[in-house]
Amino acid sequence: MQKVRKGDRVKVVSGEDRGKIGKVLRVFPDRGRALVEGVNIVTKHQRPTQTVREPGIIKREAPIHLSNLKVVCPECGAPTRIAFTVVERQKMRRCKQCGATFA
Ligand SMILES: [Zn+2]
Incomplete structure (x- = not known):
């Protein structure tokens, strides 16, 4: 990914x-x-x-x-580094600024 x-x-x-x-x-x-x-x-x-x-x-x-x-970040609008996380068995990207997850 x-x-x-x-x-x-x-x-x-x-x-x-x-x-x-x-x-x-x-x-x-x-x-x-x-x-x-x-x-x-x-x-x-x-x-x-x-x-x-x-x-x-x-x-x-x-x-x-x-x-x-x-x-x-689509959630907080800040330029961010990206982490990966698994939400309900789906690999998602996570904003390191606000913690929001997105596909
Ligand atoms: Zn964010």
Whole structure:
């Protein structure tokens, strides 16, 4: 089970985008990275291809390392470290700030 999951709100705690909060669009568990909306924007020079007709400069998110992220607790709204706990035989994530559990 991942600490950071798709759909989470996360806060960037280090690097250029420190302080930004965004939604997790995708997690890459094997690379230990996540794609976060509006975070770690890189500029790509797009050449025209068969699928992309318009050449030019496009901006898109690049995956950011999970160690730079903290999950924003859905209960207390604080960026927190995540613990794991078992509630009624289900593995849940637990906010280390307020103790709330969530899937
Ligand atoms: Zn909390």
